[in-house]
Amino acid sequence: APVPNSPTRVGNGPNWIAIDPGGKFLYVANLQDGTFSGFMIDGTSGALQAMGGSPFGVSATTSTIIPLSSLVVDASGKYLYITALNSGNNVYGFAIDGTSGVPTAPVGSPVPAGSGAAFIVNDTSGQLVFVGNQTSNSLSGFKIDAATGVLTLISTTTTGSAPTSIVFVK
Numbered sequence: 001a002p003v004p005n006s007p008t009r010v011g012n013g014p015n016w017i018a019i020d021p022g023g024k025f026l027y028v029a030n031l032q033d034g035t036f037s038g039f040m041i042d043g044t045s046g047a048l049q050a051m052g053g054s055p056f057g058v059s060a061t062t063s064t065i066i067p068l069s070s071l072v073v074d075a076s077g078k079y080l081y082i083t084a085l086n087s088g089n090n091v092y093g094f095a096i097d098g099t100s101g102v103p104t105a106p107v108g109s110p111v112p113a114g115s116g117a118a119f120i121v122n123d124t125s126g127q128l129v130f131v132g133n134q135t136s137n138s139l140s141g142f143k144i145d146a147a148t149g150v151l152t153l154i155s156t157t158t159t160g161s162a163p164t165s166i167v168f169v170k
Helices: none
Strands: 014-019 025-030 035-041 048-050 068-073 079-084 090-096 103-106 117-122 128-133 138-144 151-158
Touching: 025 068, 025 079, 035 068, 079 117, 090 117, 128 151
Parallel strands: 014 068, 068 117
Antiparallel strands: 014 025, 025 035, 035 048, 068 079, 079 090, 090 103, 117 128, 128 138, 138 151
């Protein structure tokens, strides 16, 4: 059955979605306009309601478009991480307001990843995130500081070819 209020409008070029572990918030990376959209999820109907201020940007200036390729919410549901493709090749981190889901002040951002940071995923421990760097044919692993959300690079491994995805299984 259709979900109420669907379809829901997002930015230009929606490319990736992430839902927080509690199932309350949904985020969409909009590749072509350098924004990400945020929604609250109605727990009963599944309807999406846009968060105040959505869509959000990662740039300090509105004239700079940074293509956002993917995003992930950490296992605690406190932090949102977004990769920027071919524009600084960075990972941007945001604290998530636990009530509204609105992303707030960046946490230790941006953090450089490899060239062509195309996707980001978290591992099953909830302590790490990995970025697939398509242009540099590598995976970068970052440790999440549980108290601050700041990412620290722990390793970069060459893959031999452009990584397109990664999955962790418990």
